[in-house]
Amino acid sequence: MSGNAVRREAIWNVEAYVPPAISFNVAEAPGEIFGLNVFSKTVMQKRLPKSVYKSVVATIEHGAMLDPDVADAVASAMKDWALEKGATHYAHVFYPLTGLTAEKHDSFFEPVGDGSSLAEFAGKTLVQGEPDASSFPNGGLRNTFEARGYTGWDVTSPAYILENPNGNTLCIPTVFVSMTGEALDHKTPLLRSQQAMGEHAARILALFGHEDQKVVAFCGPEQEYFLVDRHFFLARPDLLNAGRTLFGTKPPKGQEFDDHYFGAIPDRVLGFMMDTERELFKLGIPAKTRHNEVAPGQFEIAPMFERGNLAADHQQLLMTTFKAIAKKHGMECLFHEKPFAGVNGSGKHVNFSLGNAELGSLLVPGDTPHDNAQFLVFCAAVIRAVHKYAGLLRASVASATNDHRLGANEAPPAIISIFLGDQLADVFEQIAKGAASSSKGKGVMHIGVDTLPVLPTDPGDRNRTSPFAFTGNRFEFRAPGSMQTVAGPMTTINTIMADSLDYAAGVLETAVAAGTDFDTAVQDLLTQIITDHGNIVFNGDGYSDQWPVEAEQRGLANLKTTLDALPELVTESAMELFERYGVFNHREMHSRYEIGLEQYALTIGVEARLTLEIGTTAILPAAVKHQTEIALNIGALKAAGVETDTAPLDEVSTPLAALRAGLSSLRVALKSDVGHSALAEAEHARDVLLPAMTEVRSAADALEELVADDLWPLPTYQEMLFIL
Numbered sequence: 001m002s003g004n005a006v007r008r009e010a011i012w013n014v015e016a017y018v019p020p021a022i023s024f025n026v027a028e029a030p031g032e033i034f035g036l037n038v039f040s041k042t043v044m045q046k047r048l049p050k051s052v053y054k055s056v057v058a059t060i061e062h063g064a065m066l067d068p069d070v071a072d073a074v075a076s077a078m079k080d081w082a083l084e085k086g087a088t089h090y091a092h093v094f095y096p097l098t099g100l101t102a103e104k105h106d107s108f109f110e111p112v113g114d115g116s117s118l119a120e121f122a123g124k125t126l127v128q129g130e131p132d133a134s135s136f137p138n139g140g141l142r143n144t145f146e147a148r149g150y151t152g153w154d155v156t157s158p159a160y161i162l163e164n165p166n167g168n169t170l171c172i173p174t175v176f177v178s179m180t181g182e183a184l185d186h187k188t189p190l191l192r193s194q195q196a197m198g199e200h201a202a203r204i205l206a207l208f209g210h211e212d213q214k215v216v217a218f219c220g221p222e223q224e225y226f227l228v229d230r231h232f233f234l235a236r237p238d239l240l241n242a243g244r245t246l247f248g249t250k251p252p253k254g255q256e257f258d259d260h261y262f263g264a265i266p267d268r269v270l271g272f273m274m275d276t277e278r279e280l281f282k283l284g285i286p287a288k289t290r291h292n293e294v295a296p297g298q299f300e301i302a303p304m305f306e307r308g309n310l311a312a313d314h315q316q317l318l319m320t321t322f323k324a325i326a327k328k329h330g331m332e333c334l335f336h337e338k339p340f341a342g343v344n345g346s347g348k349h350v351n352f353s354l355g356n357a358e359l360g361s362l363l364v365p366g367d368t369p370h371d372n373a374q375f376l377v378f379c380a381a382v383i384r385a386v387h388k389y390a391g392l393l394r395a396s397v398a399s400a401t402n403d404h405r406l407g408a409n410e411a412p413p414a415i416i417s418i419f420l421g422d423q424l425a426d427v428f429e430q431i432a433k434g435a436a437s438s439s440k441g442k443g444v445m446h447i448g449v450d451t452l453p454v455l456p457t458d459p460g461d462r463n464r465t466s467p468f469a470f471t472g473n474r475f476e477f478r479a480p481g482s483m484q485t486v487a488g489p490m491t492t493i494n495t496i497m498a499d500s501l502d503y504a505a506g507v508l509e510t511a512v513a514a515g516t517d518f519d520t521a522v523q524d525l526l527t528q529i530i531t532d533h534g535n536i537v538f539n540g541d542g543y544s545d546q547w548p549v550e551a552e553q554r555g556l557a558n559l560k561t562t563l564d565a566l567p568e569l570v571t572e573s574a575m576e577l578f579e580r581y582g583v584f585n586h587r588e589m590h591s592r593y594e595i596g597l598e599q600y601a602l603t604i605g606v607e608a609r610l611t612l613e614i615g616t617t618a619i620l621p622a623a624v625k626h627q628t629e630i631a632l633n634i635g636a637l638k639a640a641g642v643e644t645d646t647a648p649l650d651e652v653s654t655p656l657a658a659l660r661a662g663l664s665s666l667r668v669a670l671k672s673d674v675g676h677s678a679l680a681e682a683e684h685a686r687d688v689l690l691p692a693m694t695e696v697r698s699a700a701d702a703l704e705e706l707v708a709d710d711l712w713p714l715p716t717y718q719e720m721l722f723i724l
Helices: 003-015 041-047 050-062 068-084 123-127 187-207 230-234 237-242 267-282 308-328 373-388 390-396 421-432 487-513 518-536 546-554 562-570 572-580 586-639 647-671 678-704 717-722
Strands: 087-094 102-107 109-111 117-119 149-153 160-162 168-178 216-221 223-229 287-292 298-303 331-334 350-356 443-445 455-457 468-470 475-477
Touching: 003 223, 003 230, 003 717, 041 050, 041 068, 050 068, 068 087, 068 123, 068 168, 087 149, 102 168, 123 149, 168 187, 187 216, 187 308, 187 373, 187 487, 216 298, 216 308, 216 487, 223 230, 223 308, 223 717, 230 237, 230 331, 237 586, 267 287, 267 298, 267 308, 298 308, 308 331, 308 487, 350 487, 373 390, 373 421, 373 487, 373 518, 390 487, 390 562, 390 572, 421 518, 487 518, 487 572, 562 572, 562 586, 562 678, 572 586, 586 647, 586 678, 647 678
Parallel strands: 087 168
Antiparallel strands: 087 102, 109 117, 149 168, 160 168, 216 350, 223 298, 223 331, 287 298, 350 475, 443 455, 468 475
16 A cells, blocks of 8 residues: 555544544533542541541641551451442552553452452552562662562552443552662652651741641643544554654644634544543542643643642543543544644643642732732742752753753743742842832733723733743743653752752741841841842743843853753752752662663664664655656656656755665664763764754655655654644
């Protein structure tokens, strides 16, 4: 079958698509299904003895030590609830350093002597599991011949039922550690960092008269993604194996009209969204916003804020759910940061705040932030943290896939800076000069239409080019990639905030103990922080050519690639920071560095081999066939005595020769002996493989614009992005 025939059959199948039959009662109110499959506090209250319930809630709400004596009672109630929900198995779900979700399933049912079976689920089984730890990334924390690793029940993240047409499974979120207690996952350090941050935030609140406050981090991750029909997806080996297209020219029409952004959602996509949201609601995931994103075929979902640990678990579960439901609707959900060159990439904006149920968010400025000393101290702590540890923030989002997105005019630059907005920038400028006496207030907007209401306006605009932007009641870290877990960036934010809050609390406590008036001590602290760390505040255009120059003058690093950023993890100051707050020890920090290098080299290695395979077996033969047809046509015309222009043959022969040369160079590069260190392999991937892949792609993309359509073997951008 010719390339065109394959593509046309895929298009026909897309056009013939029939939505799946509705498998739920559309009359059911969302409120009736929200949390339906979650072993929530409400469920526990109904099923657990009062003393056990109070003990578990004390751990969840107040960070109390988990009483081991309650495990049997919880396990028994959880088992009964799960069996009633149709579950036959339970699974400890954990989050290894692959960035994906892992799970080990075991049956509830065990045989007994009379030939029957009995459902068993003991407290010790709930609390601890033992999956094989040898085959996950560990960065030197484990020898490959040593397999033992442990999962441990995270009581702060509720168990849930994962439904499948063939049966249900009880899923129990857990940490994943080695025999020595070192973290082999993303959840363990996130929990450690939340604990450290909360401890020092409580010290600040105590100084402002709020005693015994349990402070937690909150996260609201926005998720961007692409949808393509699976017929196209399966016809693209690069999408199938690498998650992004390694070949493809921009379509004649892309996103330049801005007509897709917030446009009417296509019926097929809306059906997918409604189906996913129903499943998310049942799992207790508070999906809030859905809309078309900038690029054709690109969309976004945003949930409500949740505790950081729960938000990270829900984010992983959301991605799993999206993948499964997309297939049900005949589509593939792409989470790669840059699946299509030349159009908008996908991010995962991490909205961060801290607070508790009693005090709310501690990053709400109020109408007069210059008078809100408590807010200003927490905001100043953010400024200090981001300035002092900008390199760590950049490293927390470093990957081969995110490198394609950061720094382009679709995502924040790789230079970390803070946007405060006009109101807060003005307040901190006043503080730097001595004291803040006023705040820019809200205004009103008169649109000039009598039937429209007068609209209030905020005292400052937003800045989409800023990596770390204040957005009214939270900070939005815009640099994380769409494919990565939010646990990594959240762990870094919590840890650097722990350091800044510890510092601020220490300064204020010392000043007050020495007899300094508290208000004066606060003013002195704020002045010192904005004076020492104000260079991180930038309210301008992060996409401008002038910003990298100005950033360098300010002393801000421009860590353009993953290999520039990863060394930040193993500086003495970084390792001391994470060890001081009990988040990572030195071995764990080095492991993250080694894993980052390894994942970078592996990712580009797979892409390079795919580039060679597709270029050699699909694109080269199509181009040669096209060249042959032109040559035969010219020869036949000349034999017939017809004056013939050979320019078309020359036009295709030049990029064809470049393709052959590029494939030859890439083949040599893949066979090169680069040594066995992770750093050497990563540098080879960056310095040799990526340029060789670019050379092949440039030639292939030039050929795509020349080769006859009936010969081109791969679904094109125009087809994948616009036929859905």
